Amino acid sequence: MAAGALLLPLAGPASAASGTVLYASPDGTGSVCSLALPCGLTEARDAVRAADGAMASDITVYLRGGTYRLQHTLTLDNRDSGTDGNTVHWAAYPGETPVLSGARQVSGFQLYDSGRGVYRAHVPVGTQSRQLFVNGVRAERARTALNPGGFTLSGSSFTTSDPSYATLTNQSQVEVVDDNDWKQMRCPLQSITATSGGGSSLNVDPACFADNNTSVPNPGYPLNGAGLPRLDNVSWIENAYQLLTQPGQFYLDGNAGYLYYIPRAGEDLATADVELPVTQELLDLSGTPGHLAPVDDTDPNAAYTGSWATNSGRPYGDLGAGVHYTTNNGDSASYTFTGTGVQVLSETAPDEGGIDVYVDGVRTESVSAYGATRLAQQPVVTVSGLAQGRHTVKLVKTSGTYMLVDGFTVVPDAVQPVHDVSVEGLTFAYTTWNQPTSSGYVDNQAGVLWAPGTQTPIRIPAAVQVHRGSGVTFSGDTFTHLGGTAVDLADGTQRSTVAGSVIADTSGGGVSLGEVDDYYQNRTDLMTSGDSVHDDTITAVGQDYHDAVGVWAGYTRDAVIAHNEIGYTPYSGISLGWGWGWASCTLIATDCHHGTIYAGGNEITGNWVHDVMRVLNDGGPIYTNGGQGGGGQTSVLADNLVAEGNHTNNMLYQDEGSSSWDTHDNVVRFGGSNWICMWIATIHDITIHDNWSDNAHYCDNGTNVSFQQATVVSGGAWPAAAQQIIAAAGPAQRYRATSGPIDDDSTAVSYTGSWFNSAMRGYGDYWDGVHATTDNGDSATFSFTGTGVAFLTETNTDEGLIQVAVDGVAKGTVNAYSATRQAQQKLYAVSGLPSGPHTLTLTKAGGSYLVVDRFDVG
Template identity: 60%
Template sequence: MRNTVVACLVVAAAACFGFTGGPPRSVADTNALVVAPDGSGTACTTQEPCALDTARDQARALVPGATGDVVVELEGGTYRLTSPFTLGVQDSGRPNHPVVYQAAAGQTPVLSGAVRVTGFSKVDATKNIYRATVPTGVDSRELFVNGVRADRARGPRNPSGLSVTATGFTTSAPSYTSWTNPAQVEVVENNAWKQMRCPLASITRSASGGSDLTVDPGCWNNNHNSVPNPSFPFNGAGLPTLDGITWLENAYQLLGTPGQFYLDGSAGYLYYVPRAGEDLATADVELPVAPELLDASGTPGHLAPLNDTDWRAAYTGSWAYSNGRHLGDLGADVHYTSTNGDAVSYTFNGTGIQVLSETNSDEGTADVYIDGNKLSTVSGNGPERLAQQAMVSVTGLSKGTHTLRLVKTGGSYLLVDGFTVIPDVIAPVHDLVFSGITFIYATWNAPTAEGYVDNQAGVIWDPTTRTPTRIPAAVQVHRGARITFTDDVVQHTGTSGIDLADQTQDSTVNASSITDTSGIGVAIGEVDDYYQTEPALMTSGNTISGSIVQFPGQEYQDAVGIWVGHSKGTVISHNDVGYTPYSGMSIGWGWGWASNCTLQAAQGLPNPCLHGTTYTGGNQILDNHVHSVMGALNDGGPIYTLGGQAASSEFAGNVLSECIDGCNMIYHDEGSSLWNTHDNVVRFSNGSLWTNLWTPSIHDDSIHDNYSDTASYNNNGTNITFQQATVVTDGNWPTAAQAIVNAAGPGTLPGKVVDDDDLRVAYTGSWSSSGSRSTGDLDNGVHHTQQNGAAATITFTGTGISFLTETNSDEGDIGITLDGVSKGTVSANTPDRHSQQSLYSVSGLTAGQHTLTVTKLSGTYLLVDGYTLS
C-alpha cells in the first residue's frame, strides 16, 4: 500500500535534520579555497582569505584538473551584496565532483542583500514616528528590525465609504487629498484566491468635495477592466478582479501603528514606528536593496512560444488566418493552408527552433528545411484534435542565424500556431553544492511602479506582455542540473525563496529552512512548457526533502509554500510546510487542458474544447506535514493539485491539518488526473471537505486508505476509484494512522519553541483549531476545546517545559500531569484576555524524554498555544 522503500530512504536522509546536511568537505583538500566577508587578495587560504568572487574565478581554473571536489569555504560573518553572486556554465563542477560552497566548520556565513540603517531620531511624538536618513533614490518594499518583518504603512482593513469608479475609487471623505506622494500609495485587494495591487496615479478633490483615488491606468486595465484571460493552459474560468479595497498601503499619513514603516526614497528618509521593547539606538534595522542574492544560470534562459503572427514568420502561398477559434490555439489564432507546396519561413538567431501546430485526422505531412537543406518530414495526423503540439523540434544547430522552412506536402491541412526559438546552446549550469549558507534580505520593486497582476499561487501576468511569469526569488537557478542546496537558510525576503527554474533537472533542496518570504517558498518548473517533447527541455528529477517552508506570502498573499509547475519525476517529501496565507503546496498547472473534450463538455465549459498535452507525471508527494493554511485567501488547501498528469503520480503519507478558512483538505482541482492518493491523515479541517473532486474533468484518480476527522467529501470526478476515509473521532487515531503522523515531516523541528500544531502534540477529545486571530497567539493560531476531559499531550526531550495558553474570563481550570503524575491544577480565568501566558512551568528534570498532559476541567474554553522547552 505505501511506497515503503522510498519513504524509508527519505527518512534515513532526513534523520539528521536540524540542518546538518552531512559532513563538510575538508578544507585541507588541495582544491579548497577560503573566503571571508572582508577577504582580499588572491591567496584564498585560511591565513589570507579572499573575496567570494575571487574564489569563484579561481575555482574555474581548478575544476578541469581536480581529482575530487573543488571546495569554496565561507568563513562566518555577513557578506553584504547589492547584486547577486552569479555562477554560469563555466563555474560548474563535474558529475560526482561538484564545486562546493560551504560554511566553515562551526561558522555561519550570511549573504545579505540589505543595508543597515542607523541614526534614528523621533520626528513625531504623538505617533511615536522615528526617522533616519538613507541614500537618496534608494528603493525597497521591505524593512526588518531585529530580524522581524515590518509592514509598510497601511490603513485599516476594508476601509468604509470607498466605491468603484471608471478610473479607480471615490469617497466622500476629503482627508485623502492631504496625503503626500499619492503615486506611491497602493490599493490592495484580496479577492477569492487572488491578491491584486495597483499604485495610484493621483488623489484629487471630487466634485462633491470628497476624494477621487485614480489608479494607475495600465494597472487598472490589467487588474480591473481587462484581466488577462487566455484560459487553458494558462488560467481557469474564474476571474476575480480588483473591485474593492482590502487595505490602502504606503502613505506617510497611515503611519502610527507599531511595526510599520514608510520609505521616502526621493527625499532620502526612512520612517518607522518602533514596537514595544525596540530601541532604535541599538536595534539591527535592515533595509533590503538587492533584488537577488544568488543566480546560477545555464543557457539558454527562459523559453516561451511566440505566436504564429510573429513578424519573422513569412507565409507564401494561399494561407488563411483564423482568429478566435477557441480550440486551444496559442493566442486563440492560427495560420492554415490546404494547398500542397505552401510554405512558411522563419529566420531566427540561435541553435534550434520548435514549431507548434495541431494534430487531427485532417492534418497531413510537411517537409522541414533548415538553411535550404531538407531535414525531415513531419506529420500532424492523429486520431483527435490536440492543440499546440510540437510538430517540429530542431536542436543542436551551430549558434547563429538560420532559416526554417516548412512546406505542406500532404493531408487536408497544415496549421502553424507558434514558434519557440532556442537562442543558445543547451548547456545547464551543473554540479554545484551550497551547504550551511544563510541567504537573507532581498527586495522586488517592480510592483511599486507596475502593480501586481495576479493569476494564482505566485504565478502572475507580466504587466506589459501579459504573459505568465513568477515572483522572482532571492536564490535562483535557471537551467540547472545537479544543483544541491543542503543545510541552508533562506529567510526575510521581499521575493520568493528558492526557484529551480527554466527546466532545471536532478536538483535538490534538502534539510533547509525557507521562511518569511514575500512570495513562494520554493518553486520548481514552469507554466509555459507543457508542449515539450525534448527531454533536455523538461523540468525533471528534482527533490525537496526534509525542509521547513513556513510563512511564505508575507507580502503577496496568493503565494504558496511549495509550488511545482509542469514537471516529471519530482519528489516532495518529509517537509514541514505551514503558516500560509493561501495553499500550502500547489502542484501542477493547466486546469483541464489535458482532459479530453468529453470531460470538458461534462464540466460545462463555454468553449468547444481547449485540449492539448503535457509531459507532467511520475511525481511523488510523500510524508509531508502541511498545516495552518489559508490564513488570508480561500479556495485552496494544504496540498492542491491542478491539471493532468501524463503518468501516474503518488500522494501518500501526508498529514494535512489546521485549515483556517476556505479549504479543501486534499484538493484535486480541475483536470487533476492519475493521482494515487492514499494513506494520508486529515485532521482539524474545521468544517472543510477532507477531499474535493468537484468536476468531471478530474479523472482517473485512485483515492483509498486515508484517515480523516470528518466524513465530508465531494466526488464528482470521472472514473474515480474512491474509498471513503476511515473517519476518526476525538483524536483516537488507529495505529496505522498514528504511524503516518509519526513519520511525517522532517523530524523534530529545531528550536525550543513548540507551536500548538506541532506533530509532537496529540489531542484527545473534541478539539478545533483557529488561525489568523490577531490576538497575539504564538504563530497567530491556537487549538481549543469546550469539552471537559479533553486533553493535549506532548512528549518531548529535555530538562524542562512551559505550557503556553490564553487567559480570559471564559477560561477555567486545567489539570496538569507530568510523566503520569498529577501536578495539580492551574487556572486560566482572568478578567481580561492575555495571550501566550505560561501557566505551568517545570525545570531541572532528568535529561531525557518526558510527557506533559493538560486537561480541561472547567470553564467554557481551554486553549493550547504552544510550549517552550529547556
C-alpha cells in the same frame, strides 16, 4: 516547528575538505583565497574558474562567518560547474555563519514627530525598497487598518467620504490592495483628488487597473486565469507617510532620501540593527538556454508562400487564439531564427497530413501531423543540434486536407546547464522586489503573475535563482527575511535539490519549481525533471503577497516533494500542476481547448502541512491542478499529514484537470469543508484509497475516479497506522526542533475529544493561533524529550480549571480564569525531570474553554 527553535543542520563538508580548498570572507580582497588571505566572493568564483578546467577532485569554497553585503548578484554559469564527476562546493566554514545579504544597514535615526513617535534617518536619494527589518523582525509598510470600508468603485477610482486621503503625499507611490478569493491584487495610484462632496477619490493607475479589473488576462487553457476575481474592493491602502501610525511601521521616501519608522516597545534605534533591503537577487546560477517561450504564427520572422489564410476564431486552444493554414500541397511556411534549434507548433488532427522539413535549404525529414484526436499546440517539428547562428526552417505541405502553423519556439543556445554545484550551510537574507511599486501586482494564482503590458506569465522572483541547472544542491541553508521567494529551480532545471534547509519570513513563496508555459515540451533535455524538495522547514511565506505558497511546482516530471514541514501560510501549502483542463477538457465538451503536457511521475509524500489558508480562500494544504500522466506516469500523493485548514474548503484539493494521481495513506485533521474534493468532470483517472480523516465530508464529481471513503476518526482516536503517518510526517528527526517554543499544532501534541483550531485571532497567541475545546474531560497530551516543560495558554473570563498530569501522574489543577484576556500566560511548569521522554497531559475541568497555545521544553 516553532519560531526560534533550533535545527540540527545537514552535514556539510568535513573541516579538512579534500581537493582544492579556497576561502572567502566578508572583507576579503585579492586573489590568493587562502585561509590567511581570504578573497571576496567574486574573486573566489574566478579562482574556481581558473582551477575548474582540470578538476581532478572537488573544489570547496569556504565562506568565513559574517555578513557579505551584496550590491550585485553573485552569478555562476557553466564555467563554474563541477567537471569530470566532481562537484564545486560553496560552504560555510565549519562552526561559522556566513550571511549573504542584500540590505543596506541604516543608522542615525533622530526623533522626527514626537506626537506620533516617528523617527527618521537619511538614506541615499533614489533608494527603493518595499521591506524593512529591525533586529531581525519584519516591519510593516505604513497602511490603513484592514478593510477600512466606506469605498465605492467608480470607473477606475475608489471614492470615499473621508477627506483625509486627499492630503496624502507622494500619491503615485500609494497602493490600493485587494485580497479577493485566491488572489491578491495591487495597484499604485495615479492621483488622489478631492470630490465635490468633500471626500476623496483614489484614482488607480489606468494600466494597472486594466490588468486587474477591466482587462484581466484570460487567455484560456493552458494559460488560464479565468479573468476573475477582479480588483473591486479595498482590503487596505498602503505606503504614505500620513498612514504611519502604529509601532513597527515604516515609510520610505526614496525621492527625498528619508526612512521613517515608529519603534516597537523595547527597540532602541541608537543600537538596533536596521536592515533596508535594496537587492533583488543574491545568487544566480544560470546555464543555457534560458527561458523558452513560443511566439505566435504571426511573428514577423515567419513567411508563408502559397494560398495561406488565417483563422483567429477557432475554439481549439491555438497559441494566441489563431493559426495560419493552407489546403494546397506544395505551399510552404518558413521561419528564420538565430539559435541552435527550433520547435514548430501545429496541431494534430484527422484532417492533417504530411510535411517535408527543410533546414537551411536541405530536406532533413518528413513528419506527419495526422492524429486521431484534435490536439492543439503540438511540436510536430523539432530541429536541434545546429551550430549557433542564423538558420531557416521550412515546412512544405505534402498530404492531408490541411497544414497548420501555430507558433515557434527558438532554442537560442546549446543546452549547457550549470551543473554539479553544491551550496551548503549558507544564509541568504534581506532582499526586495520593486516591480509592484511601479506597475502593480497582477495576480493569476499561487505566485504566478501576469507581466504588466505583455500579460505573459511570470513569477515572483527569488533570492536564489537556478536557470537551466543540473545537479545543483542546496543543503542545510537558511533563507529568511526576503522580499520575494526563497529559491526558484527554473527553466528546465534537472536533478537538483533543496534539502534540510530552513525557509522563513518571505514576502513571496518558499520553493518554486518548473514553468507554466512549457507544457508542450517533447525534448526531455529541456524538461524540468528529477528535482527534489525534501526535509525542509518552510514557514511564514507570503508575508506581503498573500497568494504565495510554501512549495509551488508547475510542469515537472519525476519531482519529489517529501517530508517537508510547511506551515503558517496565507494561501496553500503545496501547489503542484498547472493548465487546468488543458489535457482533459474533452470530458465536458466536444470542441475545446485541448492539448498535451509532459508532467507526470511526481511525488508528494510524507509532508506535514499545517495552519495554512490563513488569509485567502479556495486553496488547501495540498492543492493539485492540471493533468499528470505525461509519458504514461502516475503521480503519487501519499503519507502526508494535513491539518489546521482555516479558510480551506478542501484539505486535499484535486482541482480542475487533475488526473493520473494515486492518493492514499494521508491523514487529514482539523479543518476543511471536505477532506478531499474533485468538483468537476475534467478531474479524472484518480485512485483514492486508504486515507484517514476526522471529517467525513467529500465531493466527487470527477470522471473515472476510483474513490474509497476515508476511515473517519472521531475524538482523536487515530488507529496505529494513522499514528505512524503522523509521527513520520515532516522532516527527518535530525532536522527537527531540538529546543525552543513548540506550537499547539505540533505533531507532538495529541488531542482527545472535540477539539478545534482557531488562527489569526489577533490576541497575541504564539503564531497567532490556538487549539481549543468546550467539553470537560477532553485532553491534550504533549510528548517531549528533556528535563522540564512549561505550558502556556491564554487566560480569560471564559476559561477555568485544567487538570495536569506528568507521565500519567496527577499534579493537581491550574486555573486559566482571569478578569481580562491575556495571551501566552505560563500556567504550569515542571523541571528536574530525568533526562528522557515524558508526557504532559492537560484535561479540561471547568470554564467554557480550554485553550492550548504553546509548550516550552527545557
